[in-house]
Amino acid sequence: MKSWSHPAVPALPGTGPVPELYDTATASLKRACATPHASLYVCGITPYDATHMGHAATYLAYDSLVRLWLDAGKDVRYVQNITDVDDPLLERAAATGVDWRELAESQIDLFRSDMQLLAIIPPQYYVGVTEVIDDVADAVATLLERGTAYRVPSDDADDDIYFDSIAAESQGPWKLGSESNLDRETMLALSAERGGDPDRPGKRDPLDPLLWRAERLGEPAWDTVVGRGRPGWHIECAVIALDHNDHTITVNGGGSDLVFPHHEFSAGHISALTGHPLAEIYSHAGMVAYQGEKMSKSLGNLVLVSRLVESGVDPRAIRLALLAQHYRTDWEWTDAHLAQSRQRLETWVQWAAGATASADDALLDTLRSVLQHDLDTPAAVAAVDARIASGVAATSVAVAAIDALLGIRL
Template identity: 55%
Template sequence: MHAWPASEVPALPGQGRDLRIHDTATGGLVTLDPGPVARIYVCGITPYDATHLGHAATYNAFDLVQRVWLDTKRQVHYVQNVTDVDDPLLERAERDNVDWVALAEKETALFREDMTALRMLPPRHYIGAVEAIPGIVPLVERLREAGAAYELDGDIYFSVESDPHFGQVSHLDAAAMRLLSAERGGDPDRPGKKNPLDPMLWMAARPGEPSWDGGSLGRGRPGWHIECVAIALDHLGMGFDVQGGGSDLAFPHHEMGASHAQVLTGEFPMAKAYVHAGMVALHGEKMSKSKGNLVFVSQLRRDGVDPAAIRLALLAHHYRTDWEYTDDVLREAVARLDRWRAAVSRPDGPPAEALVEEIRDALANDLDAPTALAAVDRWAAAQQEHGGTDIGAPGVVSRAVDALLGVAL
C-alpha cells in the first residue's frame, strides 16, 4: 500500500531541541533521545469514514513529533497501518450495500488526499492489515507454541496473564479494563475465556465474511492488536521511540499490543514512550462514527476552507487536551492565517531569529503548539504595528512556520 506525497520541509538555521513529551506509561514527561534515526509507529484509520477532525488532530500531533525530530537533523522512520479489514468496516459495507474492499480503498484514498492537503508528512511504510497477514500468522503460531495463546471454538486468544508487564501502559484497574474492552471491540463476556480481558489474535472464518489461509491456525482473519504488532516489529523492531494514537487507544489497543510484543520477544518495553492525543468533540460529545457527529476535512475543503486554516484550528489546542469544535474555532483560524500571510508578504520586518527559537522551545516542551502560535501572533502584530528593517525576516518566519508547524504561508 502506498502513502501520500511528502511536502518539502524547509531547512532552518541553527539546531532544534530534543523532545520532552508526555508518556502515558510513566504518567509524566520524558526526554526522548533517539539515535540518528528516530522511530515512530502511529496507529492508522479503519477506512469506513475518513477523515474527520478527530483523525486530523491525532495525525497533526505526530506530524509535529516528526518535524521536531527533523529539526534536530535526525532522520525519521515513521510507520502507520490501515486496518482495512475489521468488523466496523464490514458492518458499514453491509449497511450501505457496497463491497467492503471498494469501501476501504475509497476511504483510504480520501484519507491520503486529506493528509496531502494538510501537509502531514507521510510514513515511510504504510501497511494494510490484509497485506500484513503473512507476517501475522507466524506470530500467532509462536504465541500459541509458547503457551501464551489458546483456542476457543476455533478462535485463538492471547492470554494477558502471560505478560508480567500487562497493565503498565494504561495503569487501569480490572473493572475499568473490562468496561473499556466491551466498548472498544473486545468480548469480555464470552464464555470459556481464561480471562475476560484476553483479546482475540485470530478469528476463525465466519460465513459470509472474508477469510485467509492461516496455516495451522485455519482460515480466518487477524485480530486488531496483533496487526499493529506484526507491522511495528517488522519495520521498527522493539524499543522504538514513540507509539502514538488517540487517547482512546491506550486501552485496549496499545496495552494489548505491548503485551503481545513483549511476550513474543522477551524484551520490555515495546516503545520508549506511549503518546496519546486528546479527543475532539462536537455538540458536547466526542466525534464518533457511531454517533455520526463528525466534521470531515474533505467537506471543509469542498466548502472552500484553506487546509492551512484547518491545520491552524488543530494547532490552537494542545495535543493532549480534549476540545470542542465550533464554527468560531475555524473562524479564528482563518483570521489568524490571514494575519500571518499579511505579515510575511512584506520584504522586511522585525527580527525573526528569536521567534524561531521560541517556536522550537515551545514544540520541544510537549508539543506546545498554542504557545508557538502565540509567539508568531506577537511577531505578526509587531509587523503590523511598527514594521521593521530586517530584510528577509518575513521569509525566515514563513520557512519556520512551514518547517515546524506544517503551515504554508
C-alpha cells in the same frame, strides 16, 4: 501500500532541541529520543467515514513530532497501519451495499488526499492489514508454541485464538495495566465498550484479547498456518510495528481512546514475541467533540476535512485551528474555531508578504523552545501572533520556521 506526497520542509539554520513528550505509562514527560535514530508508530484509520477532525488532530500531533525530530537532525522512521479489514468496516459495507474492499479503497484514497491537503508528513511505511495476513498468522503460531496463546471453541466456526495475558506476564517485561495505568474494573468496562469480549465463555481471563478469528459465513478469511480466518485488532499493529522496527520503538502514538485495550495489548503482544517493550514512550492525543459528544463514526457527528475544503475553506486554516489546541487536551470543535483560524491565516499571510532577508531568527528560537515542551503548538501559534502584533517585520527565517515547524506555508 502507497502513502501520499511529502510536503516540502524548509531547512532552518542551526539545530533544534530534542522534544520532551508526555508518556502515558509513567504519567511524566520524557525526552523523546536520545539516539540519532527516532522511530514512530501511529495507529491508522479503519477506512470508513474518513477524515474527521478527530483523525486530523491526531495525525497533526505526530506530524508536529516528526517535524521537531527532523529539525533536531534525527533520522526518522515512521510507520502507520490501515485496519482495512475489521468488524466496523464490514458492518458499514453491508449496511450500504458496497463491497468492503471498494469501501476501504475509496476511504483510503480520501484519507491520503486529506493528509496531503493538511501538509501532514507521510509515513515511510504505510501498511494495510490485508498486506500482512501471513505475518500476523505466523506471529499467532509463535505465541501458541510459546504458551502465550490458546484456542477457544466456537459454536459456529473453528476455534478462535486468544492471547494468554497471565502467561505473557511471566515471559516478558509487560504486565497487564503497565502501559495504560488502569485498574482492572476500568479495564473490564473499556474492554466491553471498545471491541473486547470479556463475557466470552472459555477464556482464561475475561480481558484476554482475540488474536485470530476463525472464518464465519459471509466474512473475509485467508488460509494460513493457524487456519482459515482473519487477525484480531491488537496483533495487527504489533506485527506491522515489529516488521519495520528493531524491537523497541521510540514513540507509539494514537488517540487516547486507544490507551486500552489497543495499545495495552499491542505492547503485551510485542513483549511476548520479542522479550522487549513495544515503545519507550506511549503517547496519546485528546478527543475532539462536536455538538456535545465525542466526534466519532459510530455517533455520526463528524466534521470532515474534505467537506470543509469542498466548501471553500483553505486547508491551512483547518491546520491552524487544530494547532491552536494542545494535542493532549479534549476539546470541542465549533464554527468559532474555524472563523478565528481563517482570520489568523489572513493576518499571517499579509505579514509574511513583507518579509525581509534579515538573518534575525528570534521567532525561530521561540518556536523551537515552546514546541520542545510536549509539542506546545498553542504557545507557538501565540508566539507568531505576538510577533505580528509587536509590529516587527517578517523575515525569511521566520516565515521558513513557521513552514517547517508548524506546517503553515505563507
